[in-house]
Amino acid sequence: MKFSVVIPLYNKEKFIIETLYSVLSQSFANFxxxxxxxxxxxxxxxxxxxxxxxxxxxxxxxNGGVSNARNVGIINTNFDWVAFLDADDSWDQxxxxxxxNIILENKGADVIATNYxxxxxxxxxxxxELNDGFIASYFQKPCICSSAVLINKSMFKRVGVFDPxxxxxxxxxxxxxxxxxxxxxxxxxxxxxxxxxxxQLSNSNIKQRSISADLVSVIDDLEIYSEEWEIFKTNYxxxxxxxYYMYDNHLSSVKIILGxxxxxxxxxxxxxxxxxxxxxxxxxxxxxxxxxYTK
Numbered sequence: 614m615k616f617s618v619v620i621p622l623y624n625k626e627k628f629i630i631e632t633l634y635s636v637l638s639q640s641f642a643n644f645x646x647x648x649x650x651x652x653x654x655x656x657x658x659x660x661x662x663x664x665x666x667x668x669x670x671x672x673x674x675x676n677g678g679v680s681n682a683r684n685v686g687i688i689n690t691n692f693d694w695v696a697f698l699d700a701d702d703s704w705d706q707x708x709x710x711x712x713x714n715i716i717l718e719n720k721g722a723d724v725i726a727t728n729y730x731x732x733x734x735x736x737x738x739x740x741x742e743l744n745d746g747f748i749a750s751y752f753q754k755p756c757i758c759s760s761a762v763l764i765n766k767s768m769f770k771r772v773g774v775f776d777p778x779x780x781x782x783x784x785x786x787x788x789x790x791x792x793x794x795x796x797x798x799x800x801x802x803x804x805x806x807x808x809x810x811x812x813q814l815s816n817s818n819i820k821q822r823s824i825s826a827d828l829v830s831v832i833d834d835l836e837i838y839s840e841e842w843e844i845f846k847t848n849y850x851x852x853x854x855x856x857y858y859m860y861d862n863h864l865s866s867v868k869i870i871l872g873x874x875x876x877x878x879x880x881x882x883x884x885x886x887x888x889x890x891x892x893x894x895x896x897x898x899x900x901x902x903x904x905x906y907t908k
Contacts, residue, residue, distance in 0.1 A: 614643065614713055615643045616643070616692055616694045616696055616709060616712075616763070617645050617647060617686075617690075617691060617694065617696070618636055618644055618695075618697075619683055619686030619687060619690065619695060619696070619697050620633070620636075620648045620649070620677045620699070621686065621699070621803055623651040623652065623658055623700070624654060624655045624657060625653075625657055625701050626659075626660055627658045627701070628701035628808070629648075629700050630660050630661075630663070632702060633661070634703060635698075635705075637666055637669075639706055639707075639708065639709045639710070640706050640710045641707075641712075642670065645690070645691060646670065647670050647672065648661065648669065648671045648700075649672050649680070649682040649683070649685050650671060650672065650673065650674070651676050651678070651679070652675050652676060657700075658671070661837075672685060672689060678784065680776060680779060683775050684774045687766070687769060687774055689819065693767070694716070695769075696712075697760060697762060697764075699759055699760045699808075700903055701810070702807050703805070704805055705758075705805070707804065708804040711727070711800060711804065712727070712800075715800060716859050719798050722747070722765075722769050722786075722796055722797070722798040723764070723765050723795040724762065724791055725762070725797075725798050726758070726761060726765075726799050726800070727750075727758075727803075727804050727805060728741050728755045728761050728799075728800060728803040728808060729758050729761040729805035729806070729807045730803050730805065732808045733809050734810065739800075740807070741799075743799055744801055745800060746799060747798050748799055750841055751791075751792025751797060752789075752839070752841040752844075752845035754799075755792065755845075757788040757792070757797070758807055760805050760807065761805040762788075771795070772790040772794050772795065775787050779827070781828065782827055782829065782853070785828055786828050786831075786835075788823065789832075789835060790835065790837075793837045793839075819856040819860060819863075820860045820862065827857075829849070829850055829870060829892060832846055832850060833850075833870075843878065847875075847881075848881070848883060849885035850871075851871075851874075851881070852883060855886055856898075858891070859891075859895055859898060871887065886898075
């Protein structure tokens with residue numbers, strides 16, 4: 614059994630060596646590493662020149678975004694199981710070995726999702742409280758993280774790959790398709806460190822974002838048909854539209870997207886955010902945002 618590890622890389626000079634060593638030091642050593650350098654402008658490539666390991670391949674492309682980089686990595690894989698790892702995250706040394714054990718013991722798994730730690734500047738928190746086993750409904754228990762998932766390559770033929778047109782929520786777009794069509798096994802051991810630093814920063818520039826490049830704008834186009842999905846989708850839209858709602862330049866787009874939600878599905882606590890006057894919710898949301906992202 615062998616694995617292909619895909620690492621998209623864009624300006625992660627501070628972390629890429631630590632990330633790569635967490636792969637190269639795995640107790641299970643049968644793998645290839647494909648680093649897709651997405652047009653980095655810092656010293657990331659220079660740091661990688663220190664690595665001498667024939668399991669590592671570096672592919673340099675023009676900057677096209679993380680989805681395109683991951684797709685290039687997928688195309689260049691040689692083995693049946695593909696793992697993803699962001700260039701600022703890291704694995705426990707037994708991560709791949711545990712994946713091997715799960716594959717051998719749970720035949721029929723298409724995807725293995727593993728628990729992980731959310732790593733803040735001064736805090737480390739286990740992300741999920743779920744038991745080991747196959748996930749009966751992904752939309753009741755969403756459990757896939759971009760640095761903590763192993764996918765049988767045949768699944769990409771079934772559900773497609775990452776959408777390069779999306780810049781925000783692009784990984785979730787694939788996880789939802791996987792959740793609707795694939796058999797997912799969840800490993801409850803937190804074996805990945807998922808660094809929150811850049812994710813916090815990316816949420817601070819909502820005003821400058823293009824909402825049309827966000828999953829909230831296209832999630833309604835996903836061809837998934839179940840009551841659980843409809844409930845999950847509504848809650849997702851109501852949740853992730855909130856930061857856009859804070860800014861006047863996004864307001865008309867937010868109202869259009871909200872208008873697509875059936876009236877009966879709007880009536881939950883999440884919708885209260887859009888019912889209250891904006892002069893009330895704006896300061897409240899700023900407090901919420903500060904508490905959530907300054908751990």
